[in-house]
Amino acid sequence: MNDDDIERAIKTHATRYTAPPELYDKIARMTAAHQMNIVHPSKKWLPLKWGSTGAGLALAACFAFLMAVRPDNEYLLEQQLITSHIRSLQDGHLTDVISTDQHTVKPWFNGRLDVSPPVTDFNADGFPLIGGRLDYVDHHTVAVIVYRYNKHVINLFVWPSDQSKVNIESVTAQQGYNMRHWRDGDLQFWVVSDVNPAKLTEFENLYRGQIPKSK
């Protein structure tokens, strides 16, 4: 048996899997949805190309205005976080490790991630710890620490901060969800929930208050 024979045998007998139709539909819907949401501005490219005519200038000004209102990257990131939050509300997606014990949740992240986020149970303050999971956001595998306030789920996303990106603290509301964002040391934090903004700020203050102690 020579090389050609085994090549032929592999080609003949190895299975060529095909994408399930429902996957095809899902992805086709996804590509359509992105058409509506995404613009990819390039700061250098815009004024050069569109700026060469009067109409182009007006158009560029329009885009620049849109961009200034909501930077593309941040918008995309927020969309991803909201998507992840919504997905987490579906059955079985909320936590990979379920525990109200911070000493279980924190070590669970070790070995799975480069970061070891602080984990504290705030049950006494009305924000019990539910557990943790891993998620994929903005090209990172991120830690998600899950809390609850009454019936509301609070997802806290943690991953190493990218120093090259703008460092802003922000509060945003989108699609009925409130978000807060901050940085501490090498880590960045995003918290997403449908609790009201005041409660979310309260949660942020609690969480940020515990960081020095647990480090």
Place this chain on the structure above:
Amino acid sequence: MGAGYDQHRFNALMLPHMDAAYNLARWLTNSPDDASDVVQESYLRAIRFFGSYRGGVARAWLLTIVRNTSLNWLTQNRNQKTVPLPEPDEDGKGQEIVDDKADLEFELIQKEAATTMNELIKALPVKYREVVILREIEELSYKEIAEVTGIPVGTVMSRLARARKAIQQHWHESAERRISK
């Protein structure tokens, strides 16, 4: 937005390769569910990186993303379970998959051959498996495989040779067992 994402252009270039994407992800993750997730995530990345697509072979461009997403998936979501290739000297004990009575049915022999071949490829470590899939099933050129995997053409060829050899040896033995039964 010439530098960005255009749904129609994206669909026309990338959707036709979904089977290839799924096939690669399916072979690398060994799981239909994981393969679906990986393909979905790969297309999401492809949409976001579409601005960096500079023409060229769309399938190779997409498979690069699928390959990297699959490997990320493997390192992040589970420990890769590669089964060692079956020992050659077992003399067929415990290797029979097919009923004696069905032995003469051509279709079943083909089926068994497919099962055996799939198992042999599945048993290869990922770095060998990916070149086999890309070459023998997807029929990419060596150069394209080098592009997709980020390894030099020479390494692609030597890995492919080693993989073929490993498959060949066990394939040959299992064929003899099929015949001698």
